Amino acid sequence: MLGRADNVDNQSLRGFLRMVETNYPDELVRIREPVNPRFDMTALVFELERSGKNPVVLLESVAGYDMPVVTNVAANRRLLAACLGVDVRDLPTAFRERCQKYIPCELVAEAAWNEVVIEGNDVDLNKLPIPLQFSVDGAPYITAGQISARDPVSGVDTTGFHRLMLKGKNRLGVSLHSRRRMFEFHRRAEERGKSLPAVITIGTHPLHYMGSMVYAYPPNVRKFEIIGGLFGEPYRLARCGIEDLEVPAGAEIIIEGEILAGVREPEGPFGEFTGYASYRSTQNVFVAHRIRMCGDAMYHAVTSGMSKDHILVSCITREGEILNALRRNLPNVRNVHVPHTTCGAFVAFISMKKTADGEPQMAIMATLGTELYTKYVIVVDDDVDIFDLNDVMWAVATRVRAEKDIFFIPGAKAAILDPTSDPENFTVTKMGVDATRPAGRDFAERLVISDEQRARARSILEAAGVKL
Ligand SMILES: Cc1cc2nc3c(=O)[nH]c(=O)nc-3n(C[C@H](O)[C@H](O)[C@H](O)COP(=O)(O)O)c2cc1C
Numbered sequence: 001m002l003g004r005a006d007n008v009d010n011q012s013l014r015g016f017l018r019m020v021e022t023n024y025p026d027e028l029v030r031i032r033e034p035v036n037p038r039f040d041m042t043a044l045v046f047e048l049e050r051s052g053k054n055p056v057v058l059l060e061s062v063a064g065y066d067m068p069v070v071t072n073v074a075a076n077r078r079l080l081a082a083c084l085g086v087d088v089r090d091l092p093t094a095f096r097e098r099c100q101k102y103i104p105c106e107l108v109a110e111a112a113w114n115e116v117v118i119e120g121n122d123v124d125l126n127k128l129p130i131p132l133q134f135s136v137d138g139a140p141y142i143t144a145g146q147i148s149a150r151d152p153v154s155g156v157d158t159t160g161f162h163r164l165m166l167k168g169k170n171r172l173g174v175s176l177h178s179r180r181r182m183f184e185f186h187r188r189a190e191e192r193g194k195s196l197p198a199v200i201t202i203g204t205h206p207l208h209y210m211g212s213m214v215y216a217y218p219p220n221v222r223k224f225e226i227i228g229g230l231f232g233e234p235y236r237l238a239r240c241g242i243e244d245l246e247v248p249a250g251a252e253i254i255i256e257g258e259i260l261a262g263v264r265e266p267e268g269p270f271g272e273f274t275g276y277a278s279y280r281s282t283q284n285v286f287v288a289h290r291i292r293m294c295g296d297a298m299y300h301a302v303t304s305g306m307s308k309d310h311i312l313v314s315c316i317t318r319e320g321e322i323l324n325a326l327r328r329n330l331p332n333v334r335n336v337h338v339p340h341t342t343c344g345a346f347v348a349f350i351s352m353k354k355t356a357d358g359e360p361q362m363a364i365m366a367t368l369g370t371e372l373y374t375k376y377v378i379v380v381d382d383d384v385d386i387f388d389l390n391d392v393m394w395a396v397a398t399r400v401r402a403e404k405d406i407f408f409i410p411g412a413k414a415a416i417l418d419p420t421s422d423p424e425n426f427t428v429t430k431m432g433v434d435a436t437r438p439a440g441r442d443f444a445e446r447l448v449i450s451d452e453q454r455a456r457a458r459s460i461l462e463a464a465g466v467k468l
Pocket residue numbers: 143158159160161162163164175176177178179180181182183212213214215302309310313314
């Protein structure tokens with residue numbers, strides 16, 4: 001199934017699948033029974049998630065198509081940690097450190113996606129097994145499309161996911177609502193009266209997915225160099241046929257084209273990461289000129305909505321970016337957690353070993369100044385497990401005095417897709433919560449059961465036949 005058995009590129013989606021199949025076989029589910037491209041994939045992934053499972057899912061047979069679909073590639077912290085070779089709890093720190101080691105890319109002559117080339121009138125995006133994910137979606141959406149383009153001013157390229165609505169055989173609606181580099185590159189091209197040459201890459205390694213989400217880095221650095229930092233070796237790219245743009249040589253499918261200047265068309269609705277239908281969009285249009293793909297290409301879809309596949313990488317990248325910002329000034333910050341439950345964006349938990357009052361407030365301001373999407377920040381002492389929602393809520397319940405520990409910042413810039421943001425200017429009221437104990441004076445003593453006592457209890461229970 002993974003093809004090219006002896007020659008799987010470790011930087012490719014296939015390389016990742018091979019690693020999962022070999023080292024974590026229980027985390028790969030193959031569905032051989034034909035599935036319907038309308039809704040089956042989403043329902044399968046959400047059912048797995050409800051039962052606490054987050055395996056990669058390979059749909060070997062999709063009715064009406066002869067290409068397999070892989071999804072839920074990035075839904076599992078254990079597998080993402082394995083991509084970086086670290087323990088799950090060290091993931092934000094390892095990610096933050098690695099993505100600051102920019103490694104120049106390697107340009108290679110051969111690309112996996114050069115085996116099949118479709119151009120001109122033969123281009124027909126309807127032939128790709130693009131699933132329809134939610135009943136509210138305006139059309140099937142390409143959800144794992146990494147769009148690459150060059151800054152028309154500096155020539156430095158970028159890569160990032162942007163939702164792509166299937167509108168016709170060579171036409172896709174695109175929303176650049178996160179307003180980061182791609183939005184700005186398109187704005188600069190349009191200002192010069194030009195469309196923006198761009199390539200959509202489908203089917204890349206999860207480290208590409210992760211690295212593409214980084215946003216706080218110098219403008220002369222290529223995102224592909226950050227992804228190289230995550231791989232710990234130069235990222236292998238190959239030139240395609242549009243403006244000599246370079247894309248990962250091991251990708252499954254690429255679509256060459258342009259984001260049109262001066263054209264806006266209705267795009268959406270789409271089932272977004274917030275768990276709501278999104279009707280907000282920048283309404284751009286991508287026109288495809290050429291498709292290239294592997295002879296035995298796999299189609300990759302991110303399961304959208306509030307699934308882990310859609311959100312987990314955002315959680316980890318935000319955790320890394322916030323940690324980066326906090327550690328500059330507050331070395332006593334221990335860790336950051338952006339829980340999936342809060343759409344992987346809107347709430348951040350920070351744990352710190354507080355040495356003086358006022359430090360949580362500094363951490364809250366730095367976080368809100370770093371992460372546009374985050375609107376509530378809760379700071380706890382380092383005896384609280386920020387990866388355990390129950391523990392964080394216990395700290396809020398027992399260490400917060402509302403009149404002095406909760407404060408508001410009205411009118412702050414927020415995510416366009418946040419349903420609470422003002423439809424006129426996308427602002428919200430942000431909130432900081434200091435759930436730490438007061439410094440320099442006695443506070444109520446926390447009850448603890450020692451590790452030794454816990455271990456003894458476990459062995460007694462096991463002997464009594466209780467499965468823990
Ligand atoms: C699965 C997924 C889908 C995304 N879809 C969009 C989208 O449709 N539009 C958008 O502007 N950002 C989207 N994002 C966020 C961008 O990919 C992210 O902000 C990225 O860093 C932007 O890259 P850029 O700086 O090259 O624009 C998505 C992120 C993920 C993980």
